[in-house]
Amino acid sequence: MSITLKALKKSPWVFHVNTGACNNCDIEILDCLTPRFDIERFGIVLVGSIRHADVLLISGPVTKNTLPRLIRLYEQAPKPIKVIVVGACGCSCGIFRDGYNIVGPVDKYLPVDAYVPGCPPKPEAIIAGVVKVLNTLG
Amino acid sequence: MVKKVPIGPYHPILEEPEFFELHVEGERVVGIDITIGWSHRGIELLSEHKTWDQVPFLVERICGICSCSHPYAYVKAVEDLLGIEVPLRAQYLRAITAELERLHSHLLWTGLAGHFMGYNTVFMWTWKFREPVLDVLEAVTGNRNHYAMLKVGGVRRDIPQEEIPNVIKMLDELEKNNAMLTNAILDDPVIHARTKGVGVLPWDKCREYGALGPTARAGGYDIDARRDHPIDAYDKLDFNVILCENGDVFDKVVVRQLENFESIKIIRQALKAIEDTETGDIGVEVKEVPAGEGIGIYEAPRGEVLHYVRSDGGNMPIRHKVRAPSFNNILTNEYSVLGSTVADAGLITAAVDPCYSCTERMGFVDTRTGERKVLTEEELIKLSVEKTERIRKEISQGKRLRKS
Numbered sequence: 188m189s190i191t192l193k194a195l196k197k198s199p200w201v202f203h204v205n206t207g208a209c210n211n212c213d214i215e216i217l218d219c220l221t222p223r224f225d226i227e228r229f230g231i232v233l234v235g236s237i238r239h240a241d242v243l244l245i246s247g248p249v250t251k252n253t254l255p256r257l258i259r260l261y262e263q264a265p266k267p268i269k270v271i272v273v274g275a276c277g278c279s280c281g282i283f284r285d286g287y288n289i290v291g292p293v294d295k296y297l298p299v300d301a302y303v304p305g306c307p308p309k310p311e312a313i314i315a316g317v318v319k320v321l322n323t324l325g
Numbered sequence: 326m327v328k329k330v331p332i333g334p335y336h337p338i339l340e341e342p343e344f345f346e347l348h349v350e351g352e353r354v355v356g357i358d359i360t361i362g363w364s365h366r367g368i369e370l371l372s373e374h375k376t377w378d379q380v381p382f383l384v385e386r387i388c389g390i391c392s393c394s395h396p397y398a399y400v401k402a403v404e405d406l407l408g409i410e411v412p413l414r415a416q417y418l419r420a421i422t423a424e425l426e427r428l429h430s431h432l433l434w435t436g437l438a439g440h441f442m443g444y445n446t447v448f449m450w451t452w453k454f455r456e457p458v459l460d461v462l463e464a465v466t467g468n469r470n471h472y473a474m475l476k477v478g479g480v481r482r483d484i485p486q487e488e489i490p491n492v493i494k495m496l497d498e499l500e501k502n503n504a505m506l507t508n509a510i511l512d513d514p515v516i517h518a519r520t521k522g523v524g525v526l527p528w529d530k531c532r533e534y535g536a537l538g539p540t541a542r543a544g545g546y547d548i549d550a551r552r553d554h555p556i557d558a559y560d561k562l563d564f565n566v567i568l569c570e571n572g573d574v575f576d577k578v579v580v581r582q583l584e585n586f587e588s589i590k591i592i593r594q595a596l597k598a599i600e601d602t603e604t605g606d607i608g609v610e611v612k613e614v615p616a617g618e619g620i621g622i623y624e625a626p627r628g629e630v631l632h633y634v635r636s637d638g639g640n641m642p643i644r645h646k647v648r649a650p651s652f653n654n655i656l657t658n659e660y661s662v663l664g665s666t667v668a669d670a671g672l673i674t675a676a677v678d679p680c681y682s683c684t685e686r687m688g689f690v691d692t693r694t695g696e697r698k699v700l701t702e703e704e705l706i707k708l709s710v711e712k713t714e715r716i717r718k719e720i721s722q723g724k725r726l727r728k729s
Binding site for chain 1: 383
């Protein structure tokens with residue numbers, strides 16, 4: 188394992204994008220940071236810029252407005268980047284599948300490493316998703 | 326020269342997307358452009374292709390934080406169309422779920438406001454106090470968010486008898502914690518300095534912009550749909566409408582904190598009242614929805630939410646209109662942000678408790694040089710945190726008078 192991957196495994200920095208979700212996945216992701224779950228003790232930190240991130244956490248069905256920005260974000264991300272989709276909407280568009288402004292689930296546009304289904308997934312599930320991705324790193 | 330700084334369109338603290346473009350003269354804000362519509366999902370049209378019973382699951386996904394208020398307004402609209410009365414137990418259960426939601430929403434916002442000011446202690450504390458509310462919601466409704474509790478004609482689940490003491494215990498603890506938090510906020514000189522007289526939205530402007538909910542009540546505009554248009558059990562419940570006078574960010578914090586006590590009061594009354602009703606009597610069966618139209622109004626944590634439905638006698642609504650409070654409240658930023666500094670702008674635009682998200686950024690146009698620059702929320706929070714630090718230092722050095 189290269190030293191960068193080893194370092195990544197110890198402290199994956201997460202950047203979170205909402206591509207049109209209803210907020211619930213977002214507040215559950217935020218919940219992971221607050222005292223009950225406190226994932227910061229494992230080195231997982233939400234960062235404000237994609238250029239610092241190792242993991243891209245996406246919630247929500249992709250809307251027409253957010254699609255170009257999502258793709259631009261992925262292009263700007265330092266590689267290798269792991270993409271995790273949180274919530275039923277990001278995995279499959281969920282209840283919004285037939286919406287006229289919805290252009291599809293995230294995996295239609297980006298390679299996805301892990302799906303965390305649920306509406307919204309509980310914080311435990313989100314943490315489990317991140318851990319599973321880290322385990323694939325070796 | 327037009328200069329843009331493209332940085333990730335997101336900060337972890339914010340939810341639904343919005344775009345503000347601040348026009349600044351040096352540090353002073355002289356104008357603001359607001360662009361919304363980033364997370365438009367076409368819910369009204371989707372709703373017209375779902376049956377009457379499926380729509381509550383759709384409308385609760387309009388906003389994750391108001392996932393009881395939207396279905397509440399919707400089921401009241403359909404019940405208005407049908408002209409039916411739901412059983413008393415269901416009415417109280419609806420009130421309990423809705424008020425629990427208000428508690429968690431207000432605590433969430435107070436935490437975010439603390440974070441904006443650079444007070445992460447407030448953020449961590451409020452979110453810690455919020456967790457038991459979510460636990461109770463999970464025990465009562467089956468899910469932490471998206472409760473799927475309401476249906477046309479009643480509620481979907483009865484509250485388990487053995488769960489009621491737990492709810493009361495949680496309320497007792499929360500009341501203590503909320504009192505501690507409120508006193509801490511009211512006593513803190515730094516919070517006073519950062520929020521008093523900042524982002525003022527006076528009574529007449531509240532009226533002009535049609536501000537709703539805590540945003541309006543902080544400015545003394547007496548509006549609360551729970552009292553003005555009592556639905557279900559709300560006319561049997563005793564609660565006060567909290568009003569402040571100044572309409573600044575401080576008052577918006579105070580209104581929300583004090584409303585938590587009223588919500589706790591309402592839940593206690595409702596829990597007492599359901600003891601007199603029969604277990605399991607939680608809904609009437611609705612077989613057909615006749616042609617007609619109905620309106621449902623409910624006071625969501627952010628203000629009045631209105632749903633309108635029209636039926637042609639079929640199994641789906643032929644028109645469903647949703648009016649959410651954040652739309653009115655976001656537009657009030659146009660007034661309240663004027664004249665403030667850039668460091669305060671993030672706090673002011675967040676004070677109406679809008680739902681932001683990924684594309685949240687602020688654009689700058691310096692009107693003196695014509696220079697254009699895009700600031701991320703991260704930089705804004707940094708500015709805000711720096712200001713708090715400065716004030717804290719000045720207070721400790723005695724440069725500023727401690728406000729009582």
